[in-house]
Structure formats: C-alpha cells, structure tokens
Amino acid sequence: xxxxxxxxxxxxxxCDSAELDIELPTLVTDVREALIAQFPDHADLLKDGKAxxxxxxxxxxxxxxxxxxxxxxxxxxxxxxx
Amino acid sequence: MVDKIIDYIRVQEADFDINAExxxxxEDNREDGAIVFFVGQVRxxxxxxxxxxxxxxxxPAMTEKSLQGIVEQARERWPVLNRIRLIHRVGQLHISDQIxxxxxxxxxxxxxxxxxxxxxxxxxxxxxxxxxxxxxxxxRWVEALQKDKDALKKW
Numbered sequence: 001x002x003x004x005x006x007x008x009x010x011x012x013x014x015c016d017s018a019e020l021d022i023e024l025p026t027l028v029t030d031v032r033e034a035l036i037a038q039f040p041d042h043a044d045l046l047k048d049g050k051a052x053x054x055x056x057x058x059x060x061x062x063x064x065x066x067x068x069x070x071x072x073x074x075x076x077x078x079x080x081x082x
Numbered sequence: 083m084v085d086k087i088i089d090y091i092r093v094q095e096a097d098f099d100i101n102a103e104x105x106x107x108x109e110d111n112r113e114d115g116a117i118v119f120f121v122g123q124v125r126x127x128x129x130x131x132x133x134x135x136x137x138x139x140x141x142p143a144m145t146e147k148s149l150q151g152i153v154e155q156a157r158e159r160w161p162v163l164n165r166i167r168l169i170h171r172v173g174q175l176h177i178s179d180q181i182x183x184x185x186x187x188x189x190x191x192x193x194x195x196x197x198x199x200x201x202x203x204x205x206x207x208x209x210x211x212x213x214x215x216x217x218x219x220x221x222r223w224v225e226a227l228q229k230d231k232d233a234l235k236k237w
Contacts, residue, residue: 004141006139006141006212007212007214007223008211008223011223019104024123029123045139048235052143054144054210055130057141057143057144057147058144058147058148058151059148059149059208072143074141074144076141076210076212077212077223077226078225078226079136079137079207079208079209079210079211079212079226080211080212080213080223080224080225080226081140081181081182081205081209081210081211081212081213082122082170082181082182082202082204082205082206082211
C-alpha cells in the first residue's frame with residue numbers, strides 16, 4: 001500500500017510517499033508500526049501523537065481505524081495553518 | 083469579480099481583496115444585522131526569532147474538503163448563520179502578507195462572532211496546512227502550539 005507524506009515528515013523521510021508491504025485490510029496502528037520499521041531513524045516523527053493520519057482526506061483520531069486497498073492514506077505533522 | 087454563493091471556500095496562492103469580499107457579504111443582503119471578519123497575517127517575530135518569509139504547504143486533495151467540513155460544523159452549531167467566506171493562501175508569503183480570511187454574516191452579532199472564532203480554532207487544528215518560516219539561521223517548520231489545541235476545549 002502507498003502512504004503519502006507532507007511537510008517536515010516528507011522532508012525528513014526524503015520522499016513524498018512510501019510503498020509498504022502490508023496485508024490489507026489493516027489498522028492505522030499497523031501501518032504506523034510498518035512505517036517506523038521502514039524508517040527507524042525517524043520514529044520520533046512517526047509515532048502516535050507526532051504524526052497525524054488522514055484516510056481518504058479525513059483526519060482520523062483512531063489507531064484502530066481500518067484501512068482498505070481503496071483508501072488514500074497520508075501521514076503528516078500536526079498542522080500549523082491559519 | 084468575486085462569485086456570490088453562500089459558502090465560498092478557496093485555497094489559493096493569490097492575495098485577496100478585503101473590500102471586494104466585504105461588498106460580496108453586503109450585496110443584496112437585507113436580512114443580516116452583523117458581519118464579522120477575521121484576517122490572519124504574517125508576523126515579523128515568531129518564537130523569539132525575526133522572520134523574513136513564510137512558505138505554506140498544504141495537502142491539495144484534502145484542504146478544501148477539510149475547510150468545507152469545518153464550515154458545515156459551524157452551520158450545524160449556529161443555524162442562523164447566513165453567508166460564509168473562507169480564503170486561505172498557500173505558497174511563498176512575506177512579512178505582513180495576508181494569510182487567511184474568514185467572514186461570517188448573521189441576523190445578530192453573537193452567532194457571527196462565535197462562528198468566526200470557531201472556524202479559526204478548528205482550521206488551526208484540523209486543516210492540512212504547514213508553515214515553514216525563514217529566519218536568519220535558515221528555514222524551520224513552525225511547531226504546532228498547545229494553546230491552539232487547548233482552544234478547541236471551549237467548543
């Protein structure tokens with residue numbers, strides 16, 4: 001599955017998306033763990049509370065939310081607009 | 083010419099014209115007794131450093147959808163709201179440039195004041211924008227502040 005990155009996370013990981021080898025459907029928490037395994041040096045930015053998650057362009061506040069193959073998934077830092 | 087529709091939500095690089103926006107809020111508007119505006123602009127000092135520029139990144143597929151959702155929440159909470167206009171800029175900005183504009187009209191002022199405040203508090207916490215500022219030592223991403231998070235508790 002593909003995960004999109006934005007802002008500081010995109011810069012630190014040095015890519016705007018990553019392909020994860022993970023069986024679908026899965027949970028947000030499993031995707032987060034897989035990302036941390038793929039980018040262990042940046043666990044500080046990826047962990048729960050540091051990276052927000054959007055599924056299909058909606059902010060999700062539930063680590064147990066389900067992700068299917070059809071979903072667009074994004075991880076990004078806390079937002080700072082306005 | 084600015085479109086005249088009830089919820090006008092735009093994410094754009096271009097600046098906006100407050101006078102034109104105000105005219106659209108007023109045009110053929112006999113029902114409202116109150117129009118409240120908020121404008122956010124780029125501040126020279128942030129977290130103890132002098133800022134010389136500000137870049138705003140966003141998540142294009144999500145941004146307008148997120149703003150629309152916030153406006154819908156405000157409408158559910160204050161059904162008397164009439165016109166709402168929300169503009170947020172992205173891209174490279176400079177000191178004292180306008181960043182964000184929220185206008186809300188209503189028959190009476192209370193709902194308009196509160197809804198304008200509500201929209202900004204939720205935008206600060208939920209809309210996918212990120213600021214990167216230029217200071218003397220280079221560029222840095224702006225950290226999200228606890229006080230912005232805490233601001234949601236009053237709603």
